Amino acid sequence: MKGTTILIDQQNGRQLAAMMVDGRLVDLLVDPVEAKTPQPDAIYRAIVDRPIKGLHGAIVKLGNGQNGFLKDAKTLAPGAKILVQVSTYGEGTKAQPVSQRLLFKSRYLILTPGAPGINVARSIRDENERVRLLEIAHDIWPEDADDLGLILRTACIGISDNEITDDLARMLETAKSVLSDTDGPAELLLDAPEAGTRAWRDWAPTDPHDVVDEAGCFETHGVWDAIEQFKSAHAGLTGGAFMYVEPTRALVSVDVNTGADFSPAAALKANIAAMRELPRQLLVRGLGGQITIDFAPLAKKDRRQIEQIVKAGFKKQPVDTTLVGWTPLGHLELQRKHNRTPLQELL
Secondary structure (H helix, E strand, O other): OOOEEEEEEEEOOEEEEEEEEOOEEEEEEEOOOOOOOOOOOOEEEEEEEEEEHHHOEEEEEEEOOEEEEEEOOOOOOOOOEEEEEEOOOOOOOOOEEEEOOOOEEOOOEEEEEOOOEEEEOOOOOOHHHHHHHHHHHHHHOOOOOOOEEEEEOHHHOOOOHHHHHHHHHHHHHHHHHHHOOOOOOOEEEEOOOOHHHHHHHHHOOOOHHHEEEOOOHHHHOOHHHHHHHHOOOEEEOHHHOEEEEEEOOOOEEEEEEOOOOOOOOHHHHHHHHHHHHHHHHHHHHOOOEEEEEEOOOOOHHHHHHHHHHHHHHHHOOOOOEEEEEEOOOOOEEEEEOOOOOOHHHOO
16 A cells, blocks of 8 residues: 555544554554553643652642652742643653643644744745745734744645634634633643544644544554554564564663674664664654664674664654664663653553
């Protein structure tokens, strides 16, 4: 199957969304059966509990016995009520990372409380289109939104004025409702979006015909078969090489192997193939944190080439990933944001 197809399905009362490109699974979103921890993007009215002096932060109560960890909370006194948004996926019993920097995201725009101004995504370079979008925003922008900002996203290109206006009006109403709801106990104010909503919002399909939203579409389009390959730590590579991608409590270990090819160039070929494939493997598996890569034998002169491949691959991804550097033993370390629940905990 050529081209990009987005599939939205249901399983056990939850949504799942998959992006297939030329028949390959390149991204996967799965709602938890029961959200045991606060999910990224959810917004809470929180109550400051106690400071964590060594980390210059504080534990905040989110309600229902759930806690969050807020950085840079020096000026907040215990008992203070604040609005926070879950910023990343929390591991185990750790307090959920939260932030006071709220973002209200939709398919076409992002509202930014505390960062006023109307802006168009830099990736929209057509000047006529930029002017059109700015005119739409200014026509509907409320006069009392002094502390609220707006970013019109790339998905706005070619979209009708009415669609953008309706989306902006809806998001302004949502933001106003949440931002004014500051009094009361710690509780959830705006839940995290379901997988189908996130697919429309984050993957922004340009043609609605590229989206299949019907029960059983994962089976008919081979998504379940593709997912099965990611349940194993083993990931096949070109030329018979392979790697193991294994999460532990401390880090994600990546072990690259040449397979049956023992030719002089086999190791470099395997390492290059592994680094081209690794972004997809981490994204679909929902893995983040510290990534440590143990390469097949790699000469120091080839490290620069490997670094360039790594940077190029992760640059295209929606998850922030930083190349940290090389260890004395020749391992490459990456740091990747936790922005979703690992696949192994969902399926």
